[in-house]
Amino acid sequence: MLSTGLFGAAGDCIxxxxxxxxxxxxxxxxxxxxxxxxxxxGLLFLAGGPCLHGWYAFLERLAGGLGGRGVGIKLxxxxxxxxxxxxxxxxxxxxxxxxxRLGEVWIRCRSRLWPxxxxxxKFWPFVQIINFSMVPAG
Numbered sequence: 001m002l003s004t005g006l007f008g009a010a011g012d013c014i015x016x017x018x019x020x021x022x023x024x025x026x027x028x029x030x031x032x033x034x035x036x037x038x039x040x041x042g043l044l045f046l047a048g049g050p051c052l053h054g055w056y057a058f059l060e061r062l063a064g065g066l067g068g069r070g071v072g073i074k075l076x077x078x079x080x081x082x083x084x085x086x087x088x089x090x091x092x093x094x095x096x097x098x099x100x101r102l103g104e105v106w107i108r109c110r111s112r113l114w115p116x117x118x119x120x121x122k123f124w125p126f127v128q129i130i131n132f133s134m135v136p137a138g
């Protein structure tokens with residue numbers, strides 16, 4: 001849980017820095033959007049870590065010990081099913097924690113989910129192949 005929250009905080013700090021570098025001044029011209037940083041960190045710490053832990057345990061029970069075939073099964077389920085659910089939950093959760101209205105959160109989620117997924121698929125499948133094939137379960 002702690003590592004998920006800390007990595008989430010670091011990732012959001014990097015993302016906010018990149019947004020500023022591209023010219024986005026952020027909400028209210030803040031150097032750091034502390035509310036967003038707290039929402040990302042808190043959500044990943046309290047919900048993301050336990051959710052990911054349970055998901056990886058499920059995948060291991062389902063396809064552990066199957067070698068390369070098991071890695072393929074885990075990857076297909078992770079990227080084809082779970083990443084949609086996790087990214088939707090993340091966007092809705094952070095939007096609500098940032099104080100946005102649920103209707104606004106849902107509209108933003110619907111407009112951003114596909115681009116987020118496409119970007120995610122450029123990175124995470126490669127990381128997950130290493131994770132599922134080399135990192136011991138448990």
